[in-house]
């Protein structure tokens with residue numbers, strides 16, 4: 143047990159699954175909240191968990207532009223903007239750690255390739271000629287959203303969109319996406335899940351535009367995996383452990399958009415030659431510093447959002463009573 147408590151992977155999995163359970167709890171509560179309005183008040187009323195806005199990152203991106211250009215903070219789903227800014231800040235400071243420590247999709251993705259490894263005894267590496275073009279897909283998706291939301295859509299159009307019933311009900315629509323799964327979604331999720339059994343983090347590596355954005359921002363992070371070349375024996379265990387397929391054993395510092403700050407390389411190094419650090423420290427930072435930092439950024443973002451009054455939606459009980467029955471008729 144004492145040995146287990148010393149393992150970063152143990153603490154990371156604890157945080158990952160704890161956060162996963164928290165998101166599931168939020169999702170169930172939100173489902174009960176919506177059910178109350180769908181059933182015309184027959185089922186009990188549950189207060190809306192504002193954290194559900196974390197599922198609206200694309201809307202959060204539009205709100206970010208509105209906020210930066212006009213100073214108007216979206217009042218319908220303010221937590222979407224708070225969480226987006228928090229995760230961007232987390233990437234700016236603590237690399238793409240949201241992906242390896244908090245994101246529920248990343249947690250499922252990791253569990254899937256680990257299951258695949260148990261079943262098949264190994265994971266597979268994509269051919270290099272295919273890996274590079276496939277990796278560009280997530281940037282194309284990101285560019286698409288950035289063009290539509292940040293370049294083409296003027297601030298006044300975003301302001302009007304934010305006031306529309308469609309945006310007000312975007313959380314309910316998102317719930318519908320999970321509870322009324324379309325055939326197309328099922329096929330895409332099925333194919334991605336099967337591929338994730340064979341290839342590490344298939345969705346994250348090739349298709350997630352959110353991860354692409356966080357990865358680009360993470361390049362500005364002062365934290366990097368650094369290798370002490372004087373103690374390294376070139377055993378390559380770090381490279382074998384890296385889920386992002388980075389060649390850690392021959393780099394002095396990992397400057398790569400794919401590094402998600404999972405610390406797997408640090409944990410397996412028998413020489414303690416690796417550390418996640420800024421390069422300014424006299425001694426390598428203890429391993430607990432990085433996780434504590436990223437969790438503090440998350441907690442800090444949420445607390446600031448709450449105390450500044452930018453967390454709960456301004457939509458009232460009566461608004462939901464009027465809007466929820468319209469959900470299937472709203473197309474834009």
Ligand code: SF4
Nearest residue numbers: 241245248346350353
């Ligand atoms: S790449 Fe996307 S889905 Fe994967 S862990 Fe990061 S944010 Fe989550």
Ligand code: SF4
Nearest residue numbers: 374375377378380411
């Ligand atoms: S695991 Fe450690 S000792 Fe082995 S190659 Fe990597 S940094 Fe060097």
Ligand code: SF4
Nearest residue numbers: 384401402404405407
């Ligand atoms: S370089 Fe280290 S911290 Fe970065 S993804 Fe690879 S194993 Fe994780």
